[in-house]
Amino acid sequence: MTRQLFRMLLAASLLLGGFAHAQAIEPMPFKDHAQELRFQHLTHQLRCPMCQNETLADSNAPIARDLRNQIFRMMQQGRSDEEIKQYLVARYSEFVLYDPPLKPGTWLLWFGPLLILCGGTGVVLAAIRRRNRGDGAAEAPTDNGDDW
Amino acid sequence: MNRLLPFIGFMLLVGLFGFGIWWNTRHDPNAIPTPLLNKPAPAFNLPKLYEPAQTVSKADLLGKPYLLNVFASWCIECGVEHPVLTAEGPSLGVALVGYNYKDAPADAKNWLARHGNPYGLLIADEPGQTAIDFGVYGAPESFLIDAKGVIRYKHIGPLTPDVVAKELKPAIAAMLKEAP
Structure with missing residues (x-):
């Protein structure tokens, strides 16, 4: 009896944990794997303006999520990595670039x-x-x- | 002379580190310099918080300088800043425009009902999309925008009495002297 309850609790926590994880990562509807790789590469080169020791890819800050969504939208519009970087530098200064020009x-x-x-x-x-x-x-x- | 050399090196290091400490007490090491300073504010078109059917654009606000204050009910530092805005707002000489950032309208209204509303005009950016154009990355942030729509001053973090007296008021005075 207790054992069954324990199993159910374990299953529930695993399921909930899985949901929480999925939420943190927020899967995006990429066109193909290449685009997803490009997105990962680009967001790892950019610094989150709020929590400055994290990349845009790693950060859970609301602004990082917004900027990831913005980068995703711009990619769908066919903008190049350079254009996206310019867009962010124009708003958040060169601080967002991990590689200083x-x-x-x-x-x-x-x-x-x-x-x-x-x-x-x-x-x-x-x-x-x-x-x-x-x-x-x-x-x-x-x-x-x-x-x- | 050779014996003094290590001591001189040590003193140089002390000077360097001392300078670092002195510099960081005067500057927020996390503040990002805004590239928008002295450039036209980005265009926006946002609904009013209390009348969401009506929108306010940048063009609507041209002609008079204003202080655009980015705040949110979830932002703890905004609660610190709020009494300062309430106390200093009327004596600033510019209109106070509240920019409600990534907030549920009901939460924002509750927050304003509880803490008071120092703003002459309130606009809401619930998705936070326009805020990216302003380079906003947290709240509170304040932008001083002149009659021509140019950003004259920006402060990241809460406006304290000290910041108001030493930075904001001189910036307003300089702006009004140029174009009263």
């Missing part, structure tokens, strides 16, 4: 690491050169023959 404002972002790498290399080279110039005698006592 290369322009004067983002030069530091793109080339900063290279700059730091060059600076670090310079410092290391200078240190090595200084050491080779004869300060070696002063450094020698550090090596006292212990091999550990």
